[in-house]
Amino acid sequence: MGTFIRNWWRLLVAVGLLASAIQVFVRPSTALERAEPVRAAGVALFRPFYTAVDLLHGGFSGVWNRYVALVGVSRENERLRKEVAELREQIHETRDAVLENRRLKELLNYSRTVERRTLGARVVGHDVSPWFRAIYLGTGSEAGIETGMSVVTPYGALGRIHKVHPGLSEVLLVTDGRFAADVMVERSRVRAIAEGVGGNFCRLKYVSPAHDVGVGDRIVFSGFDGSMPKGVLLGTVVSVDRPKENLFQKVKVQCAVNFQDVEEAMVILSRPSVPFRAGKD
């Protein structure tokens, strides 16, 4: 027995650690919350990097937009008189600022329609692991963000806050396999559970064949489960399959937001009415 353990202790430790990882995955432990400062220190290590990248990203996109605009102006110069082109150049030079202003204004207008306190935040990164779908916001616990809060854009829902650190929040996207929320079809008011299936898609669960759901229907959050605000758009139905042998319809929804292109988002600063367990929505 002693020889066996001496020979194979590494593998035994690996199996033990794997079992612990599975246990933590399935049933997040509150005891591990004591180790949060370690993770916060790790996040602090990354902060200069993602702040710098965010600044560079902003600067690069500004230069890029101005360059594109200048190419556009030079093409316009061929057709238009010189003085008009000069005016256009001035307009194009501020195009990036105007675009950003417009996006922020949309966020602000949208925040007025949401009857809750909200907070704008910049997207600073994406989860690149193959198994999970998440994005990172450059604002964290210091701004009052907590796990379980909803994250939206003027075009639709992004997801829910999954983990919060000082200066960084992680948003579990609606397309992540662990995301689920109560939704309804805007036109027929049919209720269902939306679940992430990766890519830019969700599926609707428990839609009876008798229910009226069609391609092109808009799907909005019902707000009944308290996890997402009522009326926020999830996406549009792209396919409905009614297999004869199944109890339910197979409904695929394309999300309204293109998650790869989101630059700013809005966190709804109200605690979800359903207690949130990190990793188990």
Next chain:
Amino acid sequence: MRHFLVLFALSYLGASLSVWGFSWFVPWFLLPDVPFLAIVFAGLFVPGIAGFLCAVPPALFREIATSAPSWSMFLGSMALYFASREVGRRFLLRAEPSLLTAVASLLAAESLSVVLLLSLYGARPFSFLWGAQEAVRIAWTSLIAVPLFLDLSVRWRRVKE
């Protein structure tokens, strides 16, 4: 100390560039998991307690940069370290094909275990397309690992001599 600093810097830069930089315009399956490679390298080539210490920072970086439930990725990464140590002890990993096989097997084993766990959990975000992309990621990461590991191990052997 040298091992620790090099693996720390590599995994920090790799994670930072992937998550905060390249993720804006490069698809996930073309981004190599550098902290994973640092952990496997520590397991295969850095003996004793030094290897364990070298594996801790990359495991922490994976924990931060992955949206798995708290600490599950860290524990999983440390399990990966011990598994790769066992592989390093049992098999001679001087030849390129054996190194490629070892890294690809560890990547595939990790991916399969997370997929299995998520499937048991009730989540099914995996399609045929996802499988193909994941295969590209595994192949790509393993191909990067071979020259990187051989180069680093040869350099360190020379420094030792």
